[in-house]
Amino acid sequence: MATTTIQVSREVRDHLAELAKERGLSLGQLVEALAAEQPTAAQRAERLAADRDVVRRLVGIELTDEDFEQAPDVLGNIYKIAAEKARSARDTAA
Numbered sequence: 001m002a003t004t005t006i007q008v009s010r011e012v013r014d015h016l017a018e019l020a021k022e023r024g025l026s027l028g029q030l031v032e033a034l035a036a037e038q039p040t041a042a043q044r045a046e047r048l049a050a051d052r053d054v055v056r057r058l059v060g061i062e063l064t065d066e067d068f069e070q071a072p073d074v075l076g077n078i079y080k081i082a083a084e085k086a087r088s089a090r091d092t093a094a
């Protein structure tokens with residue numbers, strides 16, 4: 001595998017080196033792992049298209065991309081409900 005050099009400040013280098021050490025990785029392995037965790041815009045678009053295709057097959061009706069864009073944020077709403085319940089439970093316990 002070909003390698004390259006990336007120029008960063010000493011502070012960033014030292015920070016990355018410490019993270020790599022804590023994880024038992026080389027600096028190069030850490031950078032590769034961090035990069036793998038962050039999909040590009042094209043990769044996110046591919047995943048979104050694939051996810052929408054799955055939903056279309058499961059629902060059994062044709063949904064356009066515009067239909068998806070206008071749909072409510074179901075997962076976001078679930079997170080909001082869970083957060084409200086957690087706050088309520090915490091306030092009740094206090």
